[in-house]
Amino acid sequence: xxxxxxxxxxxxxxxxxxxxxxxxxxxxxxxxxxxxxxxxxxxxxxxxxxxxxxxxxxxxxxxxxxxxxxxxxxxxxxxxxxxxxxxxxxxxxxxxxxxxxxxxxxxxxxxxxxxxxxxxxxxxxxxxxxxxxxxxxxxxxxxxxxxxxxxxxxxxxxxxxxxxxxxxxxxxxxxxxxxxxxxxxxxxxxxxxxxxxxxxxxxxxxxxxxxxxxxxxxxxxxxxxxxxxxxxxxxxxxxxxxxxxxxxxxxxxxxxxxxxxxxxxxxxxxxxxxxxxxxxxxxxxxxxxxxxxxxxxxxxxxxxxxxxxxxxxxxxxxxxxxx
Amino acid sequence: xxxxxxxxxxxxxxxxxxxxxxxxxxxxxxxxxxxxxxxxxxxxxxxxxxxxxxxxxxxxxxxxxxxxxxxxxxxxxxxxxxxxxxxxxxxxxxxxxxxxxxxxxxxxxxxxxxxxxxxxxxxxxxxxxxxxxxxxxxxxxxxxxxxxxxxxxxxxxxxxxxxxxxxxxxxxxxxxxxxxxxxxxxxxxxxxx
Numbered sequence: 001x002x003x004x005x006x007x008x009x010x011x012x013x014x015x016x017x018x019x020x021x022x023x024x025x026x027x028x029x030x031x032x033x034x035x036x037x038x039x040x041x042x043x044x045x046x047x048x049x050x051x052x053x054x055x056x057x058x059x060x061x062x063x064x065x066x067x068x069x070x071x072x073x074x075x076x077x078x079x080x081x082x083x084x085x086x087x088x089x090x091x092x093x094x095x096x097x098x099x100x101x102x103x104x105x106x107x108x109x110x111x112x113x114x115x116x117x118x119x120x121x122x123x124x125x126x127x128x129x130x131x132x133x134x135x136x137x138x139x140x141x142x143x144x145x146x147x148x149x150x151x152x153x154x155x156x157x158x159x160x161x162x163x164x165x166x167x168x169x170x171x172x173x174x175x176x177x178x179x180x181x182x183x184x185x186x187x188x189x190x191x192x193x194x195x196x197x198x199x200x201x202x203x204x205x206x207x208x209x210x211x212x213x214x215x216x217x218x219x220x221x222x223x224x225x226x227x228x229x230x231x232x233x234x235x236x237x238x239x240x241x242x243x244x245x246x247x248x249x250x251x252x253x254x255x256x257x258x259x260x261x262x263x264x265x266x267x268x269x270x271x272x273x274x275x276x277x278x279x280x281x282x283x284x285x286x287x288x289x290x291x292x293x294x295x296x297x298x299x300x301x302x303x304x305x306x307x308x309x310x311x312x313x314x315x316x317x318x319x320x321x322x323x
Numbered sequence: 324x325x326x327x328x329x330x331x332x333x334x335x336x337x338x339x340x341x342x343x344x345x346x347x348x349x350x351x352x353x354x355x356x357x358x359x360x361x362x363x364x365x366x367x368x369x370x371x372x373x374x375x376x377x378x379x380x381x382x383x384x385x386x387x388x389x390x391x392x393x394x395x396x397x398x399x400x401x402x403x404x405x406x407x408x409x410x411x412x413x414x415x416x417x418x419x420x421x422x423x424x425x426x427x428x429x430x431x432x433x434x435x436x437x438x439x440x441x442x443x444x445x446x447x448x449x450x451x452x453x454x455x456x457x458x459x460x461x462x463x464x465x466x467x468x469x470x471x472x473x474x475x476x477x478x479x480x481x482x483x484x485x486x487x488x489x490x491x492x493x494x495x496x497x498x499x500x501x502x503x504x505x506x507x508x509x510x511x512x513x514x515x516x
Contacts (some may be wrong), residue, residue: 020406020452027419028419029419029454031416031454031455032384032386033385033386033388033455034389035387035388035390073486076484076486077486080367080484080486080487083367084367084487086362087363087365088345090347090349090364092349093362094347094349095347097348102327103327103330103350103444104326106329150421151421154496155425156425157459159347159423159424159425160347162421162422162423164345165421166368167367167368167487169489170487170488170489170491170492172450173491173492174486174492175487176492177492211482247375288469288494308327309351309352309353309356310352312352313352313353316353317353322437
């Protein structure tokens with residue numbers, strides 16, 4: 001069928017593209033099986049698989065603290081949160097698979113180090129307060145992005161995001177509650193909370209991506225309804241919500257230029273150190289190597305479980321045939 | 324050896340009387356493994372009372388756009404002499420609204436082919452426009468055990484884990500996070516002082 005593959009050399013590409021863009025403008029969801037430009041498919045596979053990898057790698061910095069949680073309640077919350085991240089990875093791999101990439105290919109890309117995942121998970125979790133701060137700031141930033149992506153024009157990605165947002169709100173709230181409690185606690189607890197905010201504030205701003213002027217994909221992503229807001233818009237929303245709350249808690253923010261702008265109603269931030277961001281993205285962050293090694297080790301150590309399940313399935317199949 | 328297991332589409336029913344809805348997929352070696360994995364991935368929160376799984380390759384899917392462009396769908400293929408019709412489960416999506424579920428189970432049809440099942444479904448379930456249709460041979464669908472014992476052990480624990488619900492933290496505010504009874508019981512804050 002001509003035009004099926006959605007490349008500009010197809011004779012009816014322009015006509016199909018116009019229909020496709022009209023559907024998006026009407027607020028329709030594009031579903032697996034519908035015509036789509038090859039570039040739409042490519043961008044979605046790139047974004048969704050990176051997002052899935054981020055959920056999977058995101059389990060590592062937090063999982064390391066499960067055995068060291070200070071109370072049973074906090075341990076149960078952290079276990080549930082890490083389980084959720086695993087589930088979110090599954091929802092997202094599923095969404096990417098509907099575009100024709102296999103689970104195996106995505107896992108291979110992650111384990112070989114070829115695939116990217118969120119820069120934020122390449123920072124270490126040094127104290128227990130980092131767990132609360134990750135919930136409040138990192139998940140807080142992620143939710144702003146995910147709430148926007150829940151409006152995405154591609155049905156499977158949008159549905160995964162709606163499900164993730166509903167669960168992620170718990171991650172954000174438990175973290176916020178924890179940090180606020182420590183902010184009112186002993187001097188040692190307050191210092192620990194402040195130290196965590198100091199280390200996570202800038203990486204949280206960076207994880208929302210480069211400034212719009214340095215983000216070459218943004219224009220087409222917005223036009224095709226994959227994104228409905230730009231990186232800078234989402235970052236501004238994040239700062240506007242979190243900056244006043246951190247300050248109200250009696251904590252400070254490590255940005256001497258941060259100020260409230262009456263005219264725009266926005267909290268304006270000082271310059272972001274993008275050199276650090278690009279260093280982390282290109283594999284030179286503090287924890288890149290450890291994260292990848294931990295993932296590979298987990299995959300290798302789980303091999304016997306996968307083999308056992310396969311052997312069991314084969315045995316069941318054989319038994320069914322024999323009957 | 325590290326080949327990908329087959330993919331299974333997962334359907335979840337939130338409460339008795341509600342339709343099973345497509346929620347996503349899992350990879351698993353066999354039906355039992357698929358149901359257990361589906362439960363772990365898609366029922367970490369209430370509500371759920373039943374789950375179905377089916378191999379993704381057994382699902383026949385058409386979007387509204389595909390139906391409009393596929394004339395073959397309208398041609399009737401004559402069933403072979405003496406052949407019996409198969410029961411197909413029919414699923415449909417009717418809205419572009421924001422949702423965490425995809426197609427809903429709407430009923431069953433008897434047909435000689437998936438295409439025939441779709442034609443039958445289009446005629447039978449015409450109360451709302453279908454944006455996406457799925458037909459699945461009923462015999463290929465594996466269902467979670469409906470006994471009360473299994474339903475409770477699979478789906479009730481999620482209800483008790485109230486700390487996974489955002490409402491649990493509804494009292495959080497920057498100036499004064501409220502301490503709950505459980506905080507005292509769990510000894511919150513004591514670990515560090």
